[in-house]
Amino acid sequence: MVDFLNLKKINNCYERELKEACSRVIDSGWYIMGTELKNFEKEYAEWCGVKHAIGVANGLDALILVLRAWKEMGKLQDGDEVIVPANTYIASILAITQNDLTPVLVEPDPSTFNLSVEGISKAITDKTKAILPVHLYGRISPMKEIMAIAAKNDLLVLEDCAQSHGATIDGQKCGSWGHAAGFSFYPGKNLGALGDAGAITTNDDELAQVLFALRNYGSHVKYQNKYKGINSRLDEMQAAMLAVKLKYLDGETARRREIAQKYLTSINNPHIDLPNIDDEQEHVWHLFVIKTNHRQALKDYLDNNGVQTLIHYPIPPHQQAAYEELKHLSLPISESLHRSVLSIPMDPTMTEADIEHVINTVNGWVL
Numbered sequence: 001m002v003d004f005l006n007l008k009k010i011n012n013c014y015e016r017e018l019k020e021a022c023s024r025v026i027d028s029g030w031y032i033m034g035t036e037l038k039n040f041e042k043e044y045a046e047w048c049g050v051k052h053a054i055g056v057a058n059g060l061d062a063l064i065l066v067l068r069a070w071k072e073m074g075k076l077q078d079g080d081e082v083i084v085p086a087n088t089y090i091a092s093i094l095a096i097t098q099n100d101l102t103p104v105l106v107e108p109d110p111s112t113f114n115l116s117v118e119g120i121s122k123a124i125t126d127k128t129k130a131i132l133p134v135h136l137y138g139r140i141s142p143m144k145e146i147m148a149i150a151a152k153n154d155l156l157v158l159e160d161c162a163q164s165h166g167a168t169i170d171g172q173k174c175g176s177w178g179h180a181a182g183f184s185f186y187p188g189k190n191l192g193a194l195g196d197a198g199a200i201t202t203n204d205d206e207l208a209q210v211l212f213a214l215r216n217y218g219s220h221v222k223y224q225n226k227y228k229g230i231n232s233r234l235d236e237m238q239a240a241m242l243a244v245k246l247k248y249l250d251g252e253t254a255r256r257r258e259i260a261q262k263y264l265t266s267i268n269n270p271h272i273d274l275p276n277i278d279d280e281q282e283h284v285w286h287l288f289v290i291k292t293n294h295r296q297a298l299k300d301y302l303d304n305n306g307v308q309t310l311i312h313y314p315i316p317p318h319q320q321a322a323y324e325e326l327k328h329l330s331l332p333i334s335e336s337l338h339r340s341v342l343s344i345p346m347d348p349t350m351t352e353a354d355i356e357h358v359i360n361t362v363n364g365w366v367l
């Protein structure tokens with residue numbers, strides 16, 4: 001069986017360093033808000049090319065806290081509209097509704113899976129105050145154009161970078177384009193902790209100061225609470241694991257790109273649509289997502305022939321039980337994507353034989 005993603009194999013590559021870092025944290029006697037976190041925040045900010053990285057407990061909190069901070073700063077108010085792609089993972093939308101803001105679900109460009117400028121333009125109203133582009137599957141959204149339309153309409157931009165660590169446009173990384181960005185380090189993400197973790201990046205000094213407090217009970221100084229904050233800290237153990245794995249992220253991304261190139265040049269089954277890309281650096285291949293009108297048949301066939309697959313995602317957010325209020329929406333592009341997408345194995349530890357097996361098996365599928 002070719003695994004979809006083998007986390008044990010990935011983390012085994014760095015076993016000695018991870019265990020050393022783990023021992024260092026245990027022996028330090030200091031487990032929350034210490035030198036490991038400071039060190040990782042500094043390194044991650046440098047790697048992203050931004051002034052500030054703020055470690056938090058997970059990717060959802062990263063998004064929630066940025067919107068919350070903008071409310072504290074008077075830049076957003078209850079009921080303001082936030083434009084978000086309709087085909088995103090539900091976390092992007094939860095971050096909006098948990099702040100009593102209004103999500104405006106916009107159809108993606110079906111060829112990139114991301115927001116398009118045309119889609120955004122049509123959705124802007126008097127109440128629009130922010131755009132939340134999601135760099136889905138590892139491909140960065142058209143950030144130059146998005147920042148231009150945001151500037152013209154005086155909108156805030158929060159990038160959801162949970163799937164796109166290191167994707168660039170003209171050499172500039174995601175997480176440094178918008179006014180702020182949220183990252184997830186969930187174990188299966190391209191930079192994965194050994195538990196839950198996340199971070200916010202921004203070049204805005206004032207926003208960073210509010211966020212440093214909000215993640216820690218609203219406090220900059222112990223027992224003095226400026227805001228009604230939450231507890232969403234990135235602990236020392238996960239910060240230490242992430243600092244080890246960050247050193248190898250560029251290498252893993254290069255391997256993901258090699259695997260994707262092999263898939264793109266060698267998969268040629270007429271019943272399958274491959275992702276199309278413009279510039280290799282725009283994509284870090286968190287997922288390699290193909291499309292077919294006969295998804296269940298393909299998935300069953302691949303399961304039976306030793307290729308593990310997953311669906312990202314089977315049900316669109318507006319059809320989830322949690323979002324009764326969005327149920328009336330008709331979003332045919334997203335709905336059709338949710339019926340046709342299938343993610344095939346994408347793991348930097350795949351062997352040449354694994355890649356070849358996936359390609360031959362996919363090409364051998366007949367309807």
Ligand SMILES: *Cc1c(COP(=O)(O)O)cnc(C)c1O
Nearest residue numbers: 058059060089091092162184186
């Ligand atoms: C994973 C993910 C999140 C949430 O990250 P967690 O760390 O699991 O909270 C948010 N947005 C997108 C697009 C994701 O894929």
